[in-house]
Amino acid sequence: MAALQRSFSAVRLQVCVLRSTLQSCKQLRDQRWVKPFALQQRGYRAAVCHKISAPMEVRDLPSVEKVPKGMVKVAVHSTGINFADILMVAGAYQERPELPFVPGFEMAGEVMTVGEGVTAFKEGDRVVGLPMPSGSFAEECLVNEKALFHLPASVAYTTAAAVPVSYGTALMGLTRRVNLQPGETVLVTAAAGALGTAVVDLAAHALGATVIGAAGSQEKCEFVRSRGAQHTVDYSQDSIRDRVKDITQGKGCDVAFDSVGGKVFEESLKCLAWEGRVLVAGFAGGDIPKIPANILLVKNLSAVGLYWGRYAMQNIGVLRQTVIATLTFMEEGKIKGPSQPTTFKLEQVNEAVKFITDRKSTGKVVLEVR
Numbered sequence: 001m002a003a004l005q006r007s008f009s010a011v012r013l014q015v016c017v018l019r020s021t022l023q024s025c026k027q028l029r030d031q032r033w034v035k036p037f038a039l040q041q042r043g044y045r046a047a048v049c050h051k052i053s054a055p056m057e058v059r060d061l062p063s064v065e066k067v068p069k070g071m072v073k074v075a076v077h078s079t080g081i082n083f084a085d086i087l088m089v090a091g092a093y094q095e096r097p098e099l100p101f102v103p104g105f106e107m108a109g110e111v112m113t114v115g116e117g118v119t120a121f122k123e124g125d126r127v128v129g130l131p132m133p134s135g136s137f138a139e140e141c142l143v144n145e146k147a148l149f150h151l152p153a154s155v156a157y158t159t160a161a162a163v164p165v166s167y168g169t170a171l172m173g174l175t176r177r178v179n180l181q182p183g184e185t186v187l188v189t190a191a192a193g194a195l196g197t198a199v200v201d202l203a204a205h206a207l208g209a210t211v212i213g214a215a216g217s218q219e220k221c222e223f224v225r226s227r228g229a230q231h232t233v234d235y236s237q238d239s240i241r242d243r244v245k246d247i248t249q250g251k252g253c254d255v256a257f258d259s260v261g262g263k264v265f266e267e268s269l270k271c272l273a274w275e276g277r278v279l280v281a282g283f284a285g286g287d288i289p290k291i292p293a294n295i296l297l298v299k300n301l302s303a304v305g306l307y308w309g310r311y312a313m314q315n316i317g318v319l320r321q322t323v324i325a326t327l328t329f330m331e332e333g334k335i336k337g338p339s340q341p342t343t344f345k346l347e348q349v350n351e352a353v354k355f356i357t358d359r360k361s362t363g364k365v366v367l368e369v370r
Contacts, residue, residue, distance in 0.1 A: 046138030078161035104136030108160035162364035182208030204228030262287030
């Protein structure tokens with residue numbers, strides 16, 4: 001009997017050991033398999049355009065776990081809204097991505113992970129960049145290493161998100177396209193907008209030009225003066241041509257930087273001095289003008305276009321230099337940098353777009369994502 005009891009005790013001990021072993025295996029399985037599965041399900045929120053001209057919807061999207069070679073995954077803190085985003089969602093932009101897509105051409109945030117071959121950035125770096133073709137209206141986005149820039153600690157994410165497109169376009173236009181020289185006079189249309197304020201800031205403070213800012217109200221004209229314009233034109237009240245002639249004592253302006261089109265462009269063209277240059281940067285007014293070649297001929301004028309984003313495909317080095325130079329100007333205090341942006345939450349993306357299209361904005365409108 002004693003031997004039988006010892007045998008039962010040994011069996012019970014083995015059962016206890018087996019149960020303990022199975023429990024340990026279960027815990028190991030939980031640690032090794034359940035957690036990675038949960039990570040695979042992790043997602044992020046994004047404003048998605050699922051139908052042309054329809055309101056964007058904030059949806060959960062699956063996070064990219066394996067970052068492609070040469071790419072960087074960024075946690076987006078702030079993202080700027082550009083007129084090009086509005087046109088793209090309306091199906092009126094020169095590039096039309098397949099539906100559904102996430103808009104957004106510029107953002108500022110923090111590096112999450114990097115793909116193979118990326119050496120200039122690491123996890124935790126503060127950055128500003130350009131997802132291409134778009135994708136920054138989201139909590140996460142992928143950016144090519146070549147379209148990403150280190151963000152100085154002195155520049156807030158909200159401010160940084162207002163820099164790349166507007167200031168990059170402005171600097172490219174003023175330098176590479178129309179070769180603005182110190183002492184020349186430049187007329188800037190839509191001068192209270194995101195691009196216009198960048199042109200005013202750079203022309204007046206970094207390039208030594210005299211700036212005439214044209215805007216659609218007296219309030220906006222006062223704002224344009226605060227950004228550096230020496231003169232303004234309220235084109236809801238006055239003739240652009242007459243005001244420019246008065247300001248320049250009949251000479252006219254050397255450069256006209258236009259992003260409105262229509263009648264505003266036509267008046268700007270007539271404001272130009274001998275051998276003046278007009279730069280076409282957009283058609284915010286919705287009317288694409290025709291350029292009368294006879295005016296170009298009799299005054300030896302030049303008309304040039306500017307599609308800044310195209311440089312990402314044609315000459316990325318030139319595009320990079322415009323952003324790097326702007327950030328350097330800001331660090332050195334040579335320009336004011338963007339004015340305090342008007343901010344909306346990601347969930348308010350459609351209200352933010354309406355705010356711009358209703359012409360209520362001055363400077364940049366930015367979505368605060370985190």
